[in-house]
Amino acid sequence: MKYCPQCNKQFTEPWLSFCSEDGTMLVEDLSPPADPNWNPRIPETKFDSASEKETQWLPREPLAREPMAREPPAPGAWVAPDERPPMAPTWQPPPPPLQPVKQPGQGLALASLITAILGLLLAGCFGPIPGIVAIVLGLVALSQIRKSPETNSGRPMAIAGIVIGSLTLAFYLLLLIWFLLSLVFG
Numbered sequence: 001m002k003y004c005p006q007c008n009k010q011f012t013e014p015w016l017s018f019c020s021e022d023g024t025m026l027v028e029d030l031s032p033p034a035d036p037n038w039n040p041r042i043p044e045t046k047f048d049s050a051s052e053k054e055t056q057w058l059p060r061e062p063l064a065r066e067p068m069a070r071e072p073p074a075p076g077a078w079v080a081p082d083e084r085p086p087m088a089p090t091w092q093p094p095p096p097p098l099q100p101v102k103q104p105g106q107g108l109a110l111a112s113l114i115t116a117i118l119g120l121l122l123a124g125c126f127g128p129i130p131g132i133v134a135i136v137l138g139l140v141a142l143s144q145i146r147k148s149p150e151t152n153s154g155r156p157m158a159i160a161g162i163v164i165g166s167l168t169l170a171f172y173l174l175l176l177i178w179f180l181l182s183l184v185f186g
Contacts, residue, residue: 109161116168134162138165
C-alpha cells in the first residue's frame with residue numbers, strides 16, 4: 001500500500017508512483033493502518049499522559065538542551081516517513097546532441113566536373129565556354145586543395161573536370177583547325 005505524504009490519500013495500485021491529487025511522490029507503507037484517519041506525519045505516542053496527547057502532532061526534534069536526544073536509526077532499519085530525509089531528484093539533463101562531422105568542402109571540384117560534363121553533352125549549345133570554365137574551376141580547386149587539404153577535398157573530381165574540359169576544348173580546337181583548313185584548301 002502506498003500513501004501520499006501531502007494529502008494522506010492511500011493507493012493500492014502497484015504501478016502508481018505519484019499522487020493523482022497533488023503529484024507528490026508516493027511513500028510505500030509495509031504495514032497499513034486500520035484507521036482511515038491515519039496520518040503518517042503524526043507519530044504515535046509512547047505515553048498516555050494528557051500533556052503528550054496534546055503535542056503528539058508536533059515533529060519530533062531534539063530539545064535545545066539535549067544535543068543528541070535521538071540517535072540516528074541503524075542502517076537498514078525502518079524509519080518513520082516524517083523522519084526520512086527528503087528525496088533528491090534523480091533527473092539529469094540529457095546529453096548534448098551529437099555534432100555533425102564537418103566534411104571538407106568540395107564545391108569548386110564538383111562544379112568543375114558538372115560544368116565539364118554539361119559542356120561535353122551540350123557541345124553545340126555553348127561552344128568551348130563550358131570546357132574553359134571547367135578547366136579554370138578545376139585548377140582553382142586543385143590550388144585550394146594543395147593549400148589546405150584539411151578543409152578542401154575533391155581532388156579526383158577536380159582532375160576529372162580538368163580532363164573532360166580539356167577534351168571538350170580539344171574537340172573545339174580540332175573543329176576550328178578543320179574549318180580553317182577547309183577554307184584554305186577548299
